[in-house]
Amino acid sequence: MKKCDYCGKEISYMEQYCDENCHRKALDFYQLQEKFSKLFSIVNIICVFGIPIGIFISTFAGAIGFTLLSFSVAVEGLIIVILPFPVENMITSMKIKKAVNVTRLIGAGFLILGIVLIILDFIFYL
Numbered sequence: 001m002k003k004c005d006y007c008g009k010e011i012s013y014m015e016q017y018c019d020e021n022c023h024r025k026a027l028d029f030y031q032l033q034e035k036f037s038k039l040f041s042i043v044n045i046i047c048v049f050g051i052p053i054g055i056f057i058s059t060f061a062g063a064i065g066f067t068l069l070s071f072s073v074a075v076e077g078l079i080i081v082i083l084p085f086p087v088e089n090m091i092t093s094m095k096i097k098k099a100v101n102v103t104r105l106i107g108a109g110f111l112i113l114g115i116v117l118i119i120l121d122f123i124f125y126l
């Protein structure tokens, strides 16, 4: 069976979405992705590098390294929650709605971990 590109419900072979609502939500998603994909990539790259660099610095300058690590994890989580852009094969296999939800959940996990690290940072280094 063919499935709606947005919500994943089964639809007939002639359609791409189950209704106008799903079609509109899919377009909204692609527009958001187009508009903010650059911003997302930049923040993503900074955070992805910030995490290992933070770990590396923490081996000789604990406080600075741990702070960099904590904020990188938290900001990475935050940007994923605000702009949940799943990777292409997630969209293909889960369809947009589920892929976005799963991505946002992963982002929330990072954000919570980051906040915990920031709190630990304050407890241990201040």
Ligand SMILES: [Zn+2]
Binding pocket: 004, 005, 006, 007, 008, 009, 017, 018, 019, 022
């Ligand atoms: Zn649908």
